Structures are given as structure tokens and as C-alpha cells.
Amino acid sequence: MPNAPDLALFAFAPCPELAGEVRRHTVAIVGAGPVGLTAAVDLALHGVSVVVIDGKSNVSEGSRAICWAKRSLEICDRLGTGQQLVDQGVTWNEGEVFHGDELIYSFNLLPEPDHHRPAFINLQQYYFEQRMIERATALPQIEMRWQHQASDVSVFDDHIEVAVETPAGIYTLECDWLLACDGVHSTIRSSLGLDFSGRVFQDRFLISDIHMEADFPAVRRFWFDPTFFDGQSTLLHKQAEGVWRIDMQLGWEADPEEEQKPERVVPRLRRMLGDIEFDIVWTSVYTFTCRRMERFSHGRIFFLGDSAHVVSPFGARGGNGGLQDADNLAWKLALVTKGDAPEALLDSYDSERIPATDENILNSTRSTDFMTPKSRVSRVYRDAVLNLARSHEFARRLVNSGRLSIPAIYSDSPLNTGDTEPFEQGPPPGAPAVDAPVASPQAPDERRWLLDQLGTVFALLAFDDGEMDWPRLQTALAQCQPAVRLLRICPPDAADTEGALIDRWDIAAFRYDGAPGTCYLMRPDQHIVGRWRKCLLPEIEDALNRALARH
Amino acid sequence: MPGKLRTELGLASPDDFYESLIGAHEGLSDGQSELLNAKLVLLLANHIGDNVVLTEALAAARAGIEPDQNPSA
Ligand SMILES: Cc1cc2nc3c(=O)[nH]c(=O)nc-3n(C[C@H](O)[C@H](O)[C@H](O)COP(=O)(O)OP(=O)(O)OC[C@H]3O[C@@H](n4cnc5c(N)ncnc54)[C@H](O)[C@@H]3O)c2cc1C
Numbered sequence: 001m002p003n004a005p006d007l008a009l010f011a012f013a014p015c016p017e018l019a020g021e022v023r024r025h026t027v028a029i030v031g032a033g034p035v036g037l038t039a040a041v042d043l044a045l046h047g048v049s050v051v052v053i054d055g056k057s058n059v060s061e062g063s064r065a066i067c068w069a070k071r072s073l074e075i076c077d078r079l080g081t082g083q084q085l086v087d088q089g090v091t092w093n094e095g096e097v098f099h100g101d102e103l104i105y106s107f108n109l110l111p112e113p114d115h116h117r118p119a120f121i122n123l124q125q126y127y128f129e130q131r132m133i134e135r136a137t138a139l140p141q142i143e144m145r146w147q148h149q150a151s152d153v154s155v156f157d158d159h160i161e162v163a164v165e166t167p168a169g170i171y172t173l174e175c176d177w178l179l180a181c182d183g184v185h186s187t188i189r190s191s192l193g194l195d196f197s198g199r200v201f202q203d204r205f206l207i208s209d210i211h212m213e214a215d216f217p218a219v220r221r222f223w224f225d226p227t228f229f230d231g232q233s234t235l236l237h238k239q240a241e242g243v244w245r246i247d248m249q250l251g252w253e254a255d256p257e258e259e260q261k262p263e264r265v266v267p268r269l270r271r272m273l274g275d276i277e278f279d280i281v282w283t284s285v286y287t288f289t290c291r292r293m294e295r296f297s298h299g300r301i302f303f304l305g306d307s308a309h310v311v312s313p314f315g316a317r318g319g320n321g322g323l324q325d326a327d328n329l330a331w332k333l334a335l336v337t338k339g340d341a342p343e344a345l346l347d348s349y350d351s352e353r354i355p356a357t358d359e360n361i362l363n364s365t366r367s368t369d370f371m372t373p374k375s376r377v378s379r380v381y382r383d384a385v386l387n388l389a390r391s392h393e394f395a396r397r398l399v400n401s402g403r404l405s406i407p408a409i410y411s412d413s414p415l416n417t418g419d420t421e422p423f424e425q426g427p428p429p430g431a432p433a434v435d436a437p438v439a440s441p442q443a444p445d446e447r448r449w450l451l452d453q454l455g456t457v458f459a460l461l462a463f464d465d466g467e468m469d470w471p472r473l474q475t476a477l478a479q480c481q482p483a484v485r486l487l488r489i490c491p492p493d494a495a496d497t498e499g500a501l502i503d504r505w506d507i508a509a510f511r512y513d514g515a516p517g518t519c520y521l522m523r524p525d526q527h528i529v530g531r532w533r534k535c536l537l538p539e540i541e542d543a544l545n546r547a548l549a550r551h
Numbered sequence: 552m553p554g555k556l557r558t559e560l561g562l563a564s565p566d567d568f569y570e571s572l573i574g575a576h577e578g579l580s581d582g583q584s585e586l587l588n589a590k591l592v593l594l595l596a597n598h599i600g601d602n603v604v605l606t607e608a609l610a611a612a613r614a615g616i617e618p619d620q621n622p623s624a
Binding site: 380381383384385387388392394395398 | 585586589590592593594597
């Protein structure tokens with residue numbers, strides 16, 4: 001590929017096991033894609049040592065993930081890469097849908113101001129990985145092993161053994177816990193003979209990344225039946241550094257080999273782009289599938305990301321869903337390895353992430369079905385929707401060019417403590433925490449972000465009522481096992497703001513329905529455990545125990 | 552079991568409606584008629600809005616229509 005960017009290369013290094021040493025790692029991760037890297041950094045920040053192996057010696061090549069959702073950026077903020085990703089990426093909130101040449105529907109994914117992160121950024125997957133690798137390399141708990149390819153796995157009662165192939169020979173990697181983040185063709189999954197079933201969409205998409213200097217806005221543009229292309233739909237989206245992603249739906253009959261040839265690709269793009277100069281960076285032809293494993297946890301082995309589930313990319317739910325897997329499992333595994341929680345806590349990985357995956361699969365399937373109608377009647381209804389959408393508002397809501405990734409709410413999680421008092425607003429148990437601008441007493445006009453204050457520990461967000469003995473509560477929370485951090489939110493005119501966060505713009509209290517005395521217990525992944533109208537230690541401790549599967 | 556879907560007469564002027572329904576398709580090819588029908592279903596469904604009514608209507612419409620065992624034969 002002549003125009004491909006210079007991607008980072010990583011050298012092979014031998015490891016103690018190759019010299020015959022036997023080592024037992026606490027956690028080993030197979031696969032240094034976005035998901036394996038996220039899990040590694042998260043575990044390391046919880047103080048767990050991790051070894052990560054990857055068969056490659058570089059970051060991911062080709063046209064893969066570009067859209068990273070708000071929740072992923074918030075996870076990356078927690079891990080320390082969020083700002084770099086936002087700085088390098090292209091921020092966007094808006095989408096436009098065309099039928100033929102006519103704009104029939106546009107949407108803004110972040111209608112509410114005062115959030116730190118935008119609805120989405122676009123950034124090539126290799127840059128996402130590069131930033132995460134830099135972060136991982138800086139953490140002493142993480143050992144990266146490039147060109148170490150897993151070829152087999154053996155399960156024992158008290159540990160796992162992975163057979164690893166390297167340029168310097170083979171060795172056995174021993175670990176207490178194994179995270180299989182080895183992608184859609186997972187070696188770990190197939191070595192264990194585990195299922196991976198679902199649907200193949202009978203269509204082919206030409207995915208091109210091109211470099212061009214165009215002044216199109218950073219808006220996701222989707223065409224049904226475009227006049228510039230004889231296929232059925234086209235997506236145009238901006239990436240970092242003047243690269244654009246173009247997806248063209250070719251139909252099931254298309255010959256993937258033929259369609260990738262420059263003499264086929266260039267004229268197609270030329271018709272779309274007119275006179276604009278462009279260079280092709282990558283092209284590929286994809287067929288999309290939606291599949292998942294029946295269960296993601298198998299004893300001491302967990303499957304995360306594409307190894308556990310794949311979706312078609314319209315909706316950007318693959319990588320974003322995978323990052324939420326890592327976000328979900330890391331704190332649980334960390335607490336279990338440290339003896340702070342029983343192994344039963346790990347069961348909640350399946351009970352939380354399987355429904356979340358099904359939601360992603362459902363949404364991706366619906367979008368793909370809308371785009372690639374497979375029966376005459378579904379084609380007729382799709383055309384009817386597009387036709388009506390030009391003049392009737394209701395039909396615009398039926399147009400489906402991708403329902404973009406939003407974070408899962410673990411509504412039915414056994415770790416939740418249900419509401420006992422009414423709440424008008426605010427994230428319910430199982431939902432991720434909502435961001436809001438807050439200030440510190442020292443710099444009352446400087447915006448800080450609530451999510452940045454939560455850290456990677458259990459936290460109690462409490463709205464000051466001017467009566468509570470806060471120092472005493474703080475001490476009691478700090479003595480919980482594991483410790484709970486107190487974040488007290490005060491109105492700007494409160495008498496005692498020492499050590500508190502100031503709700504300077506009245507947004508936090510609104511978003512959390514935070515009447516005085518209200519408190520929210522949050523997990524280390526920033527999902528809500530439970531919420532109350534009064535901070536009572538016994539209730540909080542009870543909820544904490546439930547969130548740790550001690551009940 | 553009585554549901555939410557009204558199946559007793561609701562049309563204000565049944566014969567007039569029927570005539571306009573057929574009349575709306577005048578001069579259209581089968582494909583265009585198909586499109587008109589689909590648009591009509593979507594417009595009415597949105598007007599009704601209530602998911603219970605719509606689900607019952609789908610079931611009532613489907614009642615008595617069995618898929619062919621071997622559609623190609
Ligand atoms: C065209 C396209 C567009 C997409 N767009 C988006 C998008 O906009 N947003 C989004 O969120 N997602 C998107 N996705 C999905 C996204 O690319 C994946 O969900 C994501 O890469 C999954 O990450 P992962 O870490 O689970 O797996 P991978 O990225 O596949 O990483 C797996 C890693 O494991 C390594 N590995 C594999 N086998 C072994 C082995 N045996 N031993 C050692 N190492 C091994 C591989 O070398 C690789 O580094 C898109 C996908 C496609 C194809």
C-alpha cells in the first residue's frame with residue numbers, strides 16, 4: 001500500500017520462559033488490539049501485574065474502527081489516554097442522511113451542552129492502539145510481548161497454560177487468569193472448541209480510506225440510492241490527518257477480488273468526489289456478521305471484544321462495545337486477585353455484558369437489515385420510509401443508517417441495589433455516571449469534570465444538606481473494604497466547602513436529581529450501584545457488599 | 552379475548568372509504584401500488600401509535616394466512 005501511514009513497529013524480545021524459567025503470571029492477555037490494551041491498562045491501574053502477548057509486531061493495519069463513542073472516551077480518560085485521542089481525532093456530533101441527492105434527515109447526537117466529551121470522535125484504529133500502547137509501556141505492571149503467538153491453551157483447576165510460538169522458539173505461558181482478546185478468529189476460542197454463532201449478512205461493502213484535501217464538514221453523511229453510485233448506499237466520514245472513510249454497498253453478487261482493484265475503485269470514487277484529488281490509503285471488501293459466544297466467561301478464561309462477539313460496523317458498536325467489556329471486567333478481576341471480593345463477582349461479567357452485547361447485536365442487525373433489505377417486502381417498506389421521510393417527520397425516525405453506540409445500562413444486574421425512593425432524573429442503578437462541570441473551592445470559576453474526580457475506586461457522590469457529619473462519614477467510608485471515596489457536592493453558597501466540589505453551574509444537582517442529602521454509590525467502572533435520599537452508612541455498606549457479590 | 556384493537560365498525564363512511572382506497576391506486580403499476588400500500592400502512596401506524604393496538608392488528612392481519620410449505624413449488 002503506497003500511501004499507508006508509517007505505523008509503529010515493535011521489536012520481538014525474548015522472555016524468561018524461553019530461557020527455561022517457570023513463571024506464574026497473575027493475569028495474561030492474548031491480543032494487543034484496542035480491547036486487550038484497554039484491559040491491560042485498566043488492570044495495571046488497579047495494581048495488577050499483566051503480561052500481554054500479540055502475534056504481530058505492529059498496530060492494526062487497514063480500514064478498521066474509526067468512530068469512538070463518548071463512553072469510550074470517558075473510559076480512556078480514566079485510563080489516561082482520553083485527551084490525546086480527542087486532540088488527535090476529529091470531533092463530531094452530527095449526521096446527515098440523504099435519499100438520492102436530497103437531505104431527508106439530520107441528527108445531533110449530543111443535544112445537551114456541558115459534557116466534557118463529544119458524542120464521538122473519529123480516529124483510525126491504529127492511532128487509538130498506538131496511544132494505548134504508549135500508555136501501557138509507561139506502566140511498570142505491564143509487560144508487552146510482541147511476536148508471541150498463542151497456538152493452544154490448556155485448562156487446569158488452579159491455572160491456565162498457553163502454548164506460545166515466537167521467533168526464538170516455543171514456551172508455555174502460565175497464568176492464574178487468562179483474558180482472550182485475540183479478535184474474531186480467536187485461537188483461544190477455537191482451541192477450546194467453543195461456539196460462535198449468529199448471522200452473516202448477504203452483502204458486500206467496499207471500504208476505502210482515502211487521503212484528500214476536501215472542505216466537507218466533519219459530519220457523518222449517509223446516502224440511500226445515491227445518484228453518483230449504482231449501488232444501494234454510501235457512507236462518508238472524516239478521519240484524522242486528511243483521511244476519509246467511504247463505505248459503498250456493492251451487493252452480494254459482487255466479486256470481492258475484482259472490486260478491490262484500483263481500476264474498479266478509482267472510477268467509483270471519482271464519480272462521487274468529482275474533481276477532488278485523492279490518494280487511496282487502503283481498500284478492502286467486507287461481508288459483515290453478527291455473532292456471539294453463548295457465554296464469555298469460562299472458568300479462569302474470559303473472552304472480551306471481537307473474540308466474544310462481532311457486529312456489523314454500522315453503529316460503531318464493535319470496538320466501543322469491546323472497551324466496555326474491558327471496563328466491566330478489569331475492576332472485578334483486580335478485586336478478586338487481591339482477595340477483596342469473592343470469585344462469584346466474576347459471574348457478573350456474563351450477566352452484565354451478555355445483555356449489553358445482545359443490545360449491540362440487535363441494533364446492528366436492524367441497521368444492516370434496513371440498509372440491505374433481503375426480501376421484496378422489506379425493500380418496499382424501506383423505500384416507503386425513505387419516501388415519506390422527505391416530508392413527514394415521523395418517518396425520519398424510522399430511517400436506519402446505524403444506531404450509534406451508546407453505553408449499556410446494566411438494569412438487571414445482580415450487583416445493583418434498586419431504588420427505594422422516587423427519582424425524577426439521574427442515572428438509575430446499572431447506568432454509567434453522567435458527567436457535569438464542577439469547580440473546586442480554590443478555583444471557583446474553573447470548570448472541572450465530575451467524571452474525572454471519580455477515579456478507579458468505589459465512590460460516593462453526595463449532595464450536601466448542611467447537616468451531615470461529613471468528616472465522620474468520610475472516615476467510615478475510607479474504612480470500608482475496599483475503601484469508598486467521598487465526593488461531596490455543595491451549592492456555591494454553602495458554609496463549609498472544604499474538600500468539596502462546587503456545583504457552580506447548578507448542573508450536577510440537576511443531572512442527578514440531587515436534592516440535599518441525596519447520594520449515589522458508584523463502582524470503579526463508574527456505573528451506579530444504588531442511590532438514596534439520605535446518606536445512611538448501613539445502606540451504603542449493604543449496597544457495597546451486594547456490588548461485590550458478597551451476598 | 553377482547554383486545555384493544557377496535558374491530559366493530561369504526562369507519563364513518565365505509566363505502567366511500569373503500570372506493571377511495573381502490574381509487575388511490577388508479578393508474579399505478581403493481582410496484583407503485585405496493586409502495587403506496589406500504590406508505591399508507593406506515594402513516595396509519597404512526598397515527599395509531601399504540602404498540603398494543605399495532606401488535607394486535609399485525610396478528611389479526613396475519614391470521615389465517617399460512618406460509619407455503621414449499622413456496623417455489
Ligand atoms: C470496516 C470496519 C469498520 C469498523 N468501524 C468501527 C468503528 O467505527 N467503531 C468501533 O468501535 N468498531 C469498529 N469496528 C470494529 C472494531 O475494529 C473491532 O471491534 C475491534 O478491532 C475489536 O478489538 P479487539 O481488540 O477485540 O480485536 P482486534 O482488534 O482484532 O485485536 C486482536 C489482537 O489479537 C492478536 N491476536 C490474534 N490471535 C492471536 C494469537 N493467537 N496470539 C497472539 N495474538 C493474537 C491480533 O494480532 C490483534 O492484535 C470496525 C470494523 C471494521 C471491519
